[in-house]
Amino acid sequence: MLAFQEDISLAAPGVPIQFDSARMRRGSEEISLKRVYSAETLVQVVHVQNLLAANGIVAELRNARLGGAVGEIPFLETWPQLWVAEPVFDHAMRVIESRDSQPAEASEPWRCAGCGETIEAQFSHCWNCGAASVASS
Ligand SMILES: [Zn+2]
Numbered sequence: 001m002l003a004f005q006e007d008i009s010l011a012a013p014g015v016p017i018q019f020d021s022a023r024m025r026r027g028s029e030e031i032s033l034k035r036v037y038s039a040e041t042l043v044q045v046v047h048v049q050n051l052l053a054a055n056g057i058v059a060e061l062r063n064a065r066l067g068g069a070v071g072e073i074p075f076l077e078t079w080p081q082l083w084v085a086e087p088v089f090d091h092a093m094r095v096i097e098s099r100d101s102q103p104a105e106a107s108e109p110w111r112c113a114g115c116g117e118t119i120e121a122q123f124s125h126c127w128n129c130g131a132a133s134v135a136s137s
Contacts, residue, residue, distance in 0.1 A: 033060065036092045037082040045080040048096060052082070055095045059084045 036052075039045050042064060052059045059082040084092045107121050114131035124133050 031085045031087075033083040034086050034089045035081050036084045036089060037096055038079045040079055042080045045082055048099070049082055051099055052084070052092055052095055055091070057084055057088050057092050057095065059092065 036059065037045065037048050039048070045061065045064075049059045049061055062081045062083055063078060064080055082092075109118050109120050110133050111118055112126040112129065112131055112133075114126060115129040117126055117128040119126055119133065125131065126133075
C-alpha cells in the first residue's frame with residue numbers, strides 16, 4: 001500500500017493516471033481510438049486490417065472472438081471491429097472507402113488532367129487533347 005502511494009506521488013499533480021494492464025498512461029500521452037470499420041465476419045475485418053497496414057495504418061482488432069455473444073449487447077456491437085488512433089482516422093476511412101469503390105478490374109472511367117474530359121477506362125490517352133492517362137503511366 002505504501003509503495004503504491006509512492007508511485008502516485010511521482011506523477012505530476014492533477015494528471016490522471018490509468019493502469020491499462022502492463023502499461024500506464026497519463027495525461028496527453030493517452031491516444032484515443034475510434035472505430036473505423038466493422039463487418040459481420042472476421043475474414044472481412046482482417047482483410048481491411050491488412051489493407052490499412054499496407055497503407056501504414058495500425059488498426060486494433062476487437063471482438064475477434066465475440067461473434068457468438070447474444071443478449072444485452074446490440075447486434076452490431078458484437079461484430080469484429082477495427083479501431084485506429086484518432087489522428088489517422090480520416091486517412092483510414094479514405095483507404096476503406098476507396099477499397100469499397102474500386103472494382104477488381106480497372107473499368108472505371110478516368111478524368112483527363114489536361115482538359116477534364118471523362119475517358120473510358122480502355123483508352124490510355126485522351127481522345128480530346130491526347131494527354132496520357134495518369135493511372136496508366
Ligand atoms: Zn484531354
